[in-house]
Amino acid sequence: MNQVAEKVARKRYSSDLSTRDWQELEPLLVVRRRGKWPLAEVVNAILYVLKNGCVWRDLPGDLPPWGTVYWYFAKWEADGTWQRVSTCLNMSSRERGQKKPGPRP
Numbered sequence: 356m357n358q359v360a361e362k363v364a365r366k367r368y369s370s371d372l373s374t375r376d377w378q379e380l381e382p383l384l385v386v387r388r389r390g391k392w393p394l395a396e397v398v399n400a401i402l403y404v405l406k407n408g409c410v411w412r413d414l415p416g417d418l419p420p421w422g423t424v425y426w427y428f429a430k431w432e433a434d435g436t437w438q439r440v441s442t443c444l445n446m447s448s449r450e451r452g453q454k455k456p457g458p459r460p
Contacts (some may be wrong), residue, residue, distance in 0.1 A: 359376070363396055363419035365418070366417055368399070368403055368415075369409075370399065370402040370403045370406040370407070371399045371402070372398060372399060372402065372407070374396065376444065376447070377415055379393050379404070379434075379443055380398065380440055380443060380444070381394070383393075383436065383439045384398070384431070384436060384440075385431075385434065385436060390423065391423075392419040392423060393415070395425065396418065396419055397419055397424055397427050398427075399418065400414055400418040400419050400421075400424040401424055401427065401428050403415070403418060404424070411424065411425045417419055425428075
């Protein structure tokens with residue numbers, strides 16, 4: 356079961372991170388202060404927008420407010436966090452598929 360689903364009773368979305376993925380990503384996310392919302396929920400909300408192609412204001416009501424989600428997204432985009440996250444997920448996926456860490460030259 357997803358770590359977030361245990362803490363907050365809400366609908367599970369296909370874009371939600373698994374507990375395993377969250378454990379890999381959490382150390383990559385730079386946050387100086389913790390807000391009201393669990394960081395995993397903020398990331399799940401960002402992934403919801405990215406997967407579904409909706410506008411920020413159309414986030415479902417059981418996810419953090421769109422303004423909070425967008426603030427983290429913009430901050431992490433500007434400081435390179437999303438590039439590190441993408442690289443981490445890509446490498447993990449390739450390892451699980453028993454592929455070499457990077458694409459062929």
